[in-house]
Amino acid sequence: MSGLRKYSAIARTSLEITFLYRTSFALNMIGSIFYVFAMFYLWQTIFLGSPGALGGFTWPEMKAYLLVAFLLNALMTWFAEWNMSVDLREGRVATDLARPMDFQASRFASAVGPVPFEFCSAVAVGAVVALMFGGIALPADGAHAAVFLVSAAMATLIKFGLVYCVSMTAFWTTGTDGITVGRAAVQNLFSGALIPLIFFPDWLRAVAAVLPFQGMVSTPALIYLGKMDTPTTALMLGVQALWAVGLILLGRLAWRGAQRAVTINGG
């Protein structure tokens, strides 16, 4: 595709800007390291109280689960904090639209740009934490690891699709901070980032199963740990793919509606 170069230029710039804001990036990282430690100590206490497996998880598996959740949360964090209502208010959307670029594709490019850096930093931090806590379970073999990476990539796509859709509400409501915070809270619960879904009561698990969030942490984490048989894995990857595509398309649809409703400020 000849248009690819312009989007890769955006991605590169976005990565460069992440480097410029390295202090802020580092602080963000330190914050999430504290969070990981808290989760580790919490779950360690729980596992100490009931030796053996809990909900089918051994302690080394649980540690791996927590680190996978940490890794996936670290990807696209910058983008996840995107507040489009500010862009709208300050007229940045107008300048974006004056360019020969697809709006969603540009957003995707700038969201994806920092991902390799986020991935490497999170893996490095995760490795240190893993060592401090006496190691974690690793994927059973190369094939599991490869499928995990595919699933993690899809988790990131779902995250993009979701954040983009939520951002579109900025066209219809004024402050979107509340919506952003709400999205993060719901996502933390239903993705399995706080507690593996297996520990949910049945009805709550049923709710989680029909929402897109499980594809953001639970599915890739369970694939990493080899907790699902091959047909289930295939099914869950399919569900992830459907959500990713569905949310991205929904975002495009919302954008189209928004363009009519828009009140683009400035000037």
Place this chain on the structure above:
Amino acid sequence: MPLIEARGLTKKFRQAVKEPGLVGSLKHFFSRQYRDKIAVDHIDFSVEAGESVAYLGPNGAGKSTTIKMLTGILVPTSGSLVVDGLVPHEKRQQNARKIGVVFGQRTQLWWDIPVIESFNLARDMYEIPAARYRDNLAQFTEILGLAEFMNLPAAKISLGQRMRADLCMALLHDPRILYLDEPTIGLDIAVKDSIRGFIRSRIEERGTTVILTTHDLGDIEDICKRIVIIDNGKIIHDGDLAKLKDTYARDRVIHFQLARPPESMGPIGAGLPACEITTDGLRLSVRFDRFKLAAGEIAAAVMPHVEVVDFRIDEPEVEDLIRKVYLGQLSLSPDAPQTGVLAGA
């Protein structure tokens, strides 16, 4: 066929209405009230390739809204708009390739990275061929004097530097049409001159079509041949700038610098019955209708009575003209008689 053609172009905004204060906010929270604001109201105009048009009007008249529809950023509520064969909001990206836009109130440069990198991004986004990019960049850098801040991030440069860089960025891909929305706002004279000179050179050398909104009348006289005036969403004048001046700016003022204060004004006034004469110390000013009298006749009537050291003639100010149009003191509809509207107004 004109390059830009608007027919009945209209944009209606829905504005939330809120009464002032806490009670107003509460009321608004429970039942939202809206009212429609017609920012652009059935306007018709067309622009030929190569034209340079000043698009004027008081604040809130609908200038920026029109520009945003022309650029495809806003979708019109009704009416038709075709720019170089395309409907801008339907073919936004294709349209964007052919236009350059500068919004004086905000920058298109990336805030955090060096200016040159923003330009490089423009090269990639507009898919500018390498050789053309190199030539244009070298040329624009020279004319606009960008070299000294090329490696600084946009956040670290002055407003004047930013506007010059913005203008460069908007033109690197050689757009057919350049939209400028208040490009010289807040700039000092030297920067304004440099920007105007640059825009003029684009018009002359490349035949770029320019649509310019501004409050700075120097911009208009330097850049534009035609002026379109919009007020309250409606176009109230569309025509040639020179003709506007000829038709409506009939007044001239001639100022004489005198060696001594005049003894009596009587004889001068008697010689120039149709003129308004004022004195201020050693200065004597005569306002006259240039269609009725020539400057020479005024001088001939004044010189015998006083000793003139120096004199100067004031041209009509476009600024005055436009202000009068805004204030409704001057009707610009072609058939309205303009008898002495400006004299002494």
